[in-house]
Amino acid sequence: MLEIPESKVTSGQLDSILKGKIITQVLVNNSPHKFAFYNGDPNEYASILMGKIITGANAAAGQIELHAEDSILLFSDGVNLRYYEPNVAPPEKHQLFLEFNDNSHLIVTIQMYGGIWAFIEGQNDNFYYLVTKQKPSPLSEEFDEKYFLSLFDSVKQTISVKAFLATEQRIPGLGNGVLQDILFDACIHPATRLQYLSINDKKKMFTSVKNKLIEMTEKGGRDTEKDLLGNWGGYQTNLSSRTFGSLCMICGGSIIRRAFLGGNVYFCPICQVEKK
Ligand SMILES: [Zn+2]
Numbered sequence: 001m002l003e004i005p006e007s008k009v010t011s012g013q014l015d016s017i018l019k020g021k022i023i024t025q026v027l028v029n030n031s032p033h034k035f036a037f038y039n040g041d042p043n044e045y046a047s048i049l050m051g052k053i054i055t056g057a058n059a060a061a062g063q064i065e066l067h068a069e070d071s072i073l074l075f076s077d078g079v080n081l082r083y084y085e086p087n088v089a090p091p092e093k094h095q096l097f098l099e100f101n102d103n104s105h106l107i108v109t110i111q112m113y114g115g116i117w118a119f120i121e122g123q124n125d126n127f128y129y130l131v132t133k134q135k136p137s138p139l140s141e142e143f144d145e146k147y148f149l150s151l152f153d154s155v156k157q158t159i160s161v162k163a164f165l166a167t168e169q170r171i172p173g174l175g176n177g178v179l180q181d182i183l184f185d186a187c188i189h190p191a192t193r194l195q196y197l198s199i200n201d202k203k204k205m206f207t208s209v210k211n212k213l214i215e216m217t218e219k220g221g222r223d224t225e226k227d228l229l230g231n232w233g234g235y236q237t238n239l240s241s242r243t244f245g246s247l248c249m250i251c252g253g254s255i256i257r258r259a260f261l262g263g264n265v266y267f268c269p270i271c272q273v274e275k276k
Pocket residue numbers: 248249250251252253268269270271272
């Protein structure tokens with residue numbers, strides 16, 4: 001899944017590789033997928049995009065905007081974006097196929113679910129999209145300790161740390177993937193309720209949110225995700241499906257995996273004691 005680091009990395013690659021190319025073919029929903037979401041009539045995507053020049057790409061939290069003059073293609077988390085060089089045959093199954101004037105391709109496929117939206121700039125009023133654009137990214141200076149601590153003011157103190165960090169679009173793009181190492185580094189259990197956190201815990205959490213997301217981004221995303229060229233990210237996850245079964249790198253204890261709030265959480269019960 002695209003989260004903040006991968007969106008940043010992949011959008012940077014899209015920007016440098018695709019900028020200046022002209023869209024010469026658009027195929028949408030060629031391999032129908034139950035959980036591929038489109039806006040309006042996907043058959044109209046060609047008329048929105050054909051003949052336009054790619055003018056740039058950027059991350060918007062866990063989403064990616066690809067600009068083609070006055071049009072935007074918006075990709076949500078859950079999409080795979082893959083670039084195929086000129087004259088390299090792209091795969092036949094896809095949910096979006098773009099061909100460019102140099103015979104290179106951008107192929108988009110959906111994992112479990114994902115959104116591929118095409119629209120003219122300014123004409124998308126989707127809630128998640130707009131909220132993503134409004135809130136500061138943890139990678140930005142605007143997302144400072146004061147801002148982070150202020151997020152605690154408007155929530156029930158009985159919710160868990162996981163719910164606080166990774167739901168309700170409080171911090172768009174911070175999802176269940178990056179959450180694991182953020183909390184491991186801060187020595188905080190994902191199920192601990194906010195009311196049991198000390199101010200020191202909250203400050204440690206802030207530092208970890210910033211440092212981990214910056215580190216993951218600088219290393220090309222997590223090693224559980226592939227980039228635009230099909231390469232795994234260079235950030236080695238401490239806690240993920242990839243490392244489950246190995247021992248805690250700090251204390252040598254066993255890592256626990258538990259289904260919690262829609263998705264597995266991983267934690268070390270010794271380093272991350274649940275406060276009650
Ligand atoms: Zn441990």
